[in-house]
Amino acid sequence: MVRSKANDVIIPCSGETAEDIATARCVLNGNILLGGDLNIIRLHGYDGAFMSYQLNGRRKYDIAKVAQGVSVVHLYGEHLKGVKTINPCLEEQKKIAKLLSLLDERIATQNKIIEDLKKLKSAIIENVFDDKHSERLQLDNVGSYIRGLTYSSNDVVEHGGTLVMRSNNIVNGSLLDYNNNVVFVNKQMSAEQQLQNGDIVICMANGSSSLVGKSSFYDGNWHSPITVGAFCGIYRSKEPIVKWLFQTNKYRRYIWNSLQGGNGAIANLNGEDILNMSFSIPNAPIKDTCVKMLTSVDSALENNISLCALYTLQKQYLLRQMFI
Known part of the structure; x- marks a missing residue:
């Protein structure tokens, strides 16, 4: 172990990926014990905070290029000497x-x-x-459940077609994420499968049981036809308050109880599990x-x-x- 000096810049020596270890931090205070798995850059005439910001910007990719290894990636001082900075x-x-x-x-x-x-x-x-x-409200009395669209890898297209929301587009308790990891498919959906303003999108099946049941809501702002994939479902209701029922602890308990006893590799719900839920x-x-x-x-x-x-x-x- 080494004691730091104020203004030192540290970078990990190893990690799972080159991008993980290509991260610099400035040590603002001296006399802090630094572990042996750190590269320590001791600066003379340069500002450590500025240098760490620079190394975390465009230089991050230069650092990642000189890291070595496959399952575990290593980065040592001699690798960093070739990284050029502008000061x-x-x-x-x-x-x-x-x-x-x-x-x-x-x-x-x-x-x-x-x-x-x-x-x-x-x-x-x-x-x-x-x-x-x-007063109690049961979901099948105020709404309906619609299964997602089934498609194959051959149906996936780069642009155009129907936008399909999947589990990774569901931001629990918030709006759907239309901007990241989206998929377009060249397949016709039914009229009821097209998302409508106010719809609740639910993750119905996933390899990770902790993700099953998470939900997002659709605000109607997407500019073209949009639906959900086969591992997701849609709950549709004209009752405004149901939007928040899917964010209660009681809803999460319903999901947990519905998943008990399953013997498949993929944890899953069915439409009846959703429609049978009842809330005060x-x-x-x-x-x-x-x-x-x-x-x-x-x-x-x-x-x-x-x-x-x-x-x-x-x-x-x-x-x-x-x-x-």
Whole structure:
């Protein structure tokens, strides 16, 4: 073990992938014990924070290229010597590091706001849907279940066709993710399989039982036909409050109980499991107030998530452009 000096930059010596270990951190304080599985870059006349930001930007890929190994990837000091950096004067380095540090702080603050809103939402939901209410709502009385679209790998196309939402597009308790890992298929869906505004998309089968039952809602904003894959299902209802029933602890207990006793490699639910669920809900005047309140919290949450994503994109852009 080695004691740090303020301004040191550290990079892991080994990891599962080259991208994992190509991550630099600045040690702001001296006399900290550093483990033996770290590359320590001791700088003279350079700002450590600036250097770590640069190495985590465009230089990250240069570092990944010189890492060696297959199952375990190694990176040592001699590998790092060939990585070239671009360094303005020390004063300019400190200004750039300060700017990026402030952006990091803003992203951290934004993430804290998001976590607090999630906790608020969860607390409201559990308070609204506790068992003290006499009125009960069973899902098959206010909605229907639709199976997802079955397709093969031969049906998948690069562009055009029907957009299919799969388990990895379901962001539990939030909007569907249309932007990452999407699949288009050249296959006709039925009219009822086309997603409609307000639909709940549910993961019905997955190799990981912890993912089965997770749900997202569709806001109707996709510009072309969209459906879900065969391992997912759609719950459709005109009753606004059902959107939040899928985010209760009681719903999660229903899912857990439904999965017990399964003997397949893939944990799965069926439509009846969903439709047979029953929940305690408040009476009409209070229910309408709760819908408005939860809609407001959801809107604030989505807005803050979008803002955090913009700050992150801004940081990524700066890291790419500043160190060309």
